[in-house]
Amino acid sequence: MLASPAPGVRHLDGAQNPSMEIQKRAPAEVQVGLPATFTLLVRNVGSATAFDVAVHDAVPRGAKLVRTNPTAQVDGNGKLLWKLGEIAAGAEQVLTVELVPEAEGELGSVASVTFAAQASVRTMSTLPKLAVKQTAAESVLGGETVRVQIEVTNTGTGTARGVELEEDVPANMRHASGVSTLGMTLGDLAPGESERVEIELTAVSAGQAVNKVRAISTNQAVCESSATIDVVLPKLAVQLEGPRLRYLERQASYRATISNTGTAMANNVGLTVYLPRGMEFISAANEGTYMPDQHAVEWSLAELAAGAMASTEVALLPVQEGDFVLRMQGSADGVNSDPIDKKVQVEGQSELAFSIEDDNDPIETDGYTTYLIRVSNTGTRMDSEVQLVLELPEGSRSEQVHAPVNHQASQKAIVFAPIPAMQPKDQQVYRVSIRHTREGTHVVRAQLKSKNRPVPVIKEESTQVYSDN
Template sequence: EVASGSSPQPAAAGDSPSPNPAAPGVTASPAAPDFFQAAPTSSSGFQGASTSPSGVPGAPLPGGSAPDAGIPPPQPLIDPPASATRIPPRDLVAGNGVDWTPGTETAAAPNAGGAAASGAEGTARPGDASLEGPQTAQVTLQKVLPGEIQVGKPAVFKIIVRNSGALTVPKLEVRDPIPWGVRVMRTTPQAAQGPQGEILWSLGPLAPGDELALETEVMPLQEGEIGSVATLSVITAASARTTATRPQLVLRAQMPQQVMIGEEVAMLITISNPGSGTAAGVVLEEHVPTELQHPAGTDLENWLGDIRPGETREVQLKLRAVRPGTAGNLLVARAEGNLRVEHRTAVQVLAPQLDLLVEGATRRYLDRQTTYRITIRNPGTAPARNVHLTATLPGGMQFVSADNAGSYDSTTHSVHWLLEELPTNQQGTVELTLVPIAVGTQNLQCDARADLGLAAENSLPVEVEGIAAIHFQVADTLDPVELGRETAYEIRVVNQGTKAAENIQLATVLPEGMRLIAAEGPTAHSASGDEVLFEKLPRLAPKAEVTYRLRVQAAAPGDHRIRVQVLSDDMQLPVTKEESTRIFSDQ
């Protein structure tokens, strides 16, 4: 039977040999090109594994004799070493029978010709011009077997391969499984063993009209129907060519090195393509630095389209300087094919700056005058003009005076100064005298304003506290006092400070010549012997006062002194006072 076409087709065994012998002058193919793979390795000898009529490989036919009866076993071509882990393929040569046992072949190595690795590079070049355009191979495969073969008598199986197309086929592979019941003696041309134990011919090139005859001499071993299905793999070649170009982008920008804040910055952008190919889809990007400004935002794009080789484009861009400092401008040009180029330029934006410093005491007591220093400095790169300095006073501060022609505005409770010009890296200082009149945090707020929208602010929080000042007096109501008569001591405690006094405690010690009759005051008391202790008074407001009273009886004549102690949370040590009382007798 004959099969033809552009793809591999199996061919069944026929009943008669082919009437057409192999074309004269056609021999086995030379070695394959580098881009073809060598046949995978297999066992050194082989015998077919097709199923016998009885269904068991190698089983004798019914009524027949055992396999290989009366046929001497062939000697192998090469004896493999005992330590070999892999049996290389052996060529099938004339005069050498080769056996094959199922399960002894070595698995083929993984195909190294799969998908190309990402990033791989090569050295291939375009082929002949004749390989350009559609390439369709037409190859015919025919397998021819004798009508009858006999056990123990060699027989020849033929395969005819014919190029019936108009193109030369660079490479072909014919695979023929070894039929059941035979042993291969030789092959012509010399064949190799395939990964599945099959006979493998690698052929080519095969010119149009050429024909190859492949022969396999076998020794029949079993009775029954003998045959196999041969397959043909055709590898065709096709070529194409193109021209690779390399587009390039060169980006330049011209802009002033210095500008004054508030001025316009004109930028001339030049983009050219000195390469050999067209730069497609060119986009120009501008990343506006914070020191500059554009009405459309900070990330700008300009679609330029395609730029041909040798072509130059110019683009104008106008920005505005809005913040002092060195502006690092970034331009990017990008195109298809990951083409990208950057250009960086710097422009210095000149501008005056204002720094404000407020110095002075941050903790003051009520009604204690203090002076604050306000310093304004220009660390910028241009003079500051028409500088207005304002100090806004808190409600708990009272204005006293200001130097350097500072004027106080009672309606806004603020002080103002005017400076026509403050040169670069220069500073000026004014003094302001205030009096705290209210306790709590008093925030002195200062700010400066100048031309070009310059502004600076600073503040100084001042903690204003009061002072608790406890003062007390001790006085007797009757002095001298006659023996046996009563007198009283009044103790008047006054907070003369500006802060409430807390946890005020009073204690008295009576002299031996006096006896306590009664005691009263703002808190409870306890008496023990000649000592009287009043409990703590939690709070005594500024300018407030309380009175303690002790009634005593004159018990012994003489000059007697009562001792009084007062202690509060604001006092580190108690204050002690004495009051003298003279007791007399008419005896």
């Protein structure tokens, strides 16, 4: 074998210089028909072993081959071949050929020797291999800094050349440089050698942060490592419950709730409700504090666990008509809730009140008494189409009527025209004199209705009528 995929023996290392010498000898004279012996001498005159040594010769023209020693391979054309294998430096091999001449004349042939020189070389094949290890806290509070320890080790058998370290900053974290990918040069790492670096990252939003680190060398060694850091953060949500429609001077209560929907404890929790100009502060539960300079109510809570909620109440008084907005917001260390707005419509309310009384009771039959009816708007809103109707008992009839509007009288009733409008605090007075002609208890019924109060409100006044007969 002239070539091998594995290193050869040690003596093949270095320069190899085999050199073969061949020499043929023949008798000075041979005779036809008589055997004659020819000799071939093959000698390695070099300094290294010759491999695959082969001697080639031919049976001379005019002669017949008898035998060879050692035995040669003979083909149909009389070609001779000796495969001698290895011949060490300084060694030699003698070959003999016995021939019988068959014709007169010059007899001979040309022989040649071939060989191979073998040289071996060896080296050590190595493989650099990088390993990356990350060490960091399993969780970090939003807004705080986490230190990531990174160790790069060459666990292979060869030197890792020109090692570079790359780090992808997680989306919910930030590096002081502001870049999204960090790069560091570590240089060459011999087998078993390690380099350590530290990276500081600031958590900016909640969720799992996957920190990816890659170590790359110029001679093809690559390793990637991922570390998961759970960023926990309180998250506040607020809710304000209460009436959307309220009337002037009618107290309104609102329930304020703050919830921690995040993954960490919220500390130094504050809840603030900002009041509109049309509503005045009355009271607050749970030690709520009214701040006149901000026209707001504030509550404080030392902490609120993740998943917990707290509620309180505030009482307000609408003092002005219009559309207003209550605004509420929660806060804690490092976090604020989204503000919410609660719309409130404040309206005035008409409130009709009336009374009826007689000025003479009891009376004799066929006598009369005067009924005084007072109608007032005690509310905060105008009312319109305010109408009074008096129902008369049998045996009674109206005598005199003094009223702010026209009227129509019949045997059974007095119907007054509607008052077009009554502003807050307005009052109207009706005076009606009625004659009663029958003995007994007579009941005058008054009905009052308006645009805002279409269902009549009824009041009655009874008068005792007696006879002297």
